[in-house]
Amino acid sequence: AQKVTQAQTEISVVEKEDVTLDCVYETRDTTYYLFWYKQPPSGELVFLIRRNSFDEQNEISGRYSWNFQKSTSSFNFTITASQVVDSAVYFCALSYTSQGGSEKLVFGKGTKLTVNP
Amino acid sequence: EPEVTQTPSHQVTQMGQEVILRCVPISNHLYFYWYRQILGQKVEFLVSFYNNEISEKSEIFDDQFSVERPDGSNFTLKIRSTKLEDSAMYFCASSEAGRGRYEQYFGPGTRLTVT
Numbered sequence: 001a002q003k004v005t006q007a008q009t010e011i012s013v014v015e016k017e018d019v020t021l022d023c024v025y026e027t028r029d030t031t032y033y034l035f036w037y038k039q040p041p042s043g044e045l046v047f048l049i050r051r052n053s054f055d056e057q058n059e060i061s062g063r064y065s066w067n068f069q070k071s072t073s074s075f076n077f078t079i080t081a082s083q084v085v086d087s088a089v090y091f092c093a094l095s096y097t098s099q100g101g102s103e104k105l106v107f108g109k110g111t112k113l114t115v116n117p
Numbered sequence: 118e119p120e121v122t123q124t125p126s127h128q129v130t131q132m133g134q135e136v137i138l139r140c141v142p143i144s145n146h147l148y149f150y151w152y153r154q155i156l157g158q159k160v161e162f163l164v165s166f167y168n169n170e171i172s173e174k175s176e177i178f179d180d181q182f183s184v185e186r187p188d189g190s191n192f193t194l195k196i197r198s199t200k201l202e203d204s205a206m207y208f209c210a211s212s213e214a215g216r217g218r219y220e221q222y223f224g225p226g227t228r229l230t231v232t
Contacts, residue, residue: 037223091159104165105152105162
C-alpha cells in the first residue's frame with residue numbers, strides 16, 4: 001500500500017535560517033511520482049515540484065531544493081534562507097495510478113512551518 | 118495562467134440537506150479529481166473522473182456522493198444528505214493526463230460546514 005510519512009508535525013525557525021522538511025514514502029510500484037505542495041494560511045494547495053522515480057537528481061529552484069533518495073525512500077525539501085512568507089503547511093504526496101490510468105495522490109499529514117521575523 | 122476555479126468558497130448547510138460543489142477545471146485537462154481535507158488533517162482522495170466516468174473512488178466516496186460533468190466545463194460533486202462529518206475543505210483538481218506525467222492543479226477549495 002502507498003503511504004507517506006512526514007514525521008515533523010511543526011517546525012519553527014527564525015528568518016534566514018535553512019530548514020529541511022522530511023518525507024518518507026512507501027510503495028510497491030516501480031514507477032511512481034512524488035510531489036510537494038504548499039498550503040498557505042489562505043488554504044489553497046500550491047504545486048511546488050513533481051519527481052519521477054527514475055530521476056534521482058537533486059533539484060534546485062531558487063531558495064528551494066529537493067533531495068530524492070530512492071535507497072532510503074525519502075524525498076526531502078529544503079528551504080534556504082527562509083522568509084516569513086514561507087510560513088505554511090507543506091505536504092508531500094505520492095501518486096498511485098489505477099489501471100484506468102487516472103491517479104490519486106496519497107498525502108502525508110503535512111508539516112507546519114512557521115518562520116518568525 | 119489557467120487555473121482551476123471552485124464555487125462557492127464557503128457553503129453552510131444543515132444536516133440532511135443536499136449540496137453541490139462546483140468546479141471548473143483547466144480547459145485542456147482530461148482528468149478530474151475531488152479531494153477533501155478535514156480541518157487540520159491531511160488531504161484525502163475522494164474520486165477521479167476521466168472520459169465521463171469514475172476511474173477510481175476511495176472508501177470515503179460512498180453512495181451519498183456523486184460526481185458529474187454536466188457540460189464541457191463544469192465538474193460537480195454532490196453530497197445527497199450531508200452529515201456533520203462531511204464538514205471539510207473540498208478541493209477539485211485537474212491534470213492534463215494521468216499516470217503522474219502531469220501535476221494535478223488544485224482549485225482554491227470550498228469550505229463546507231454542516232450544522
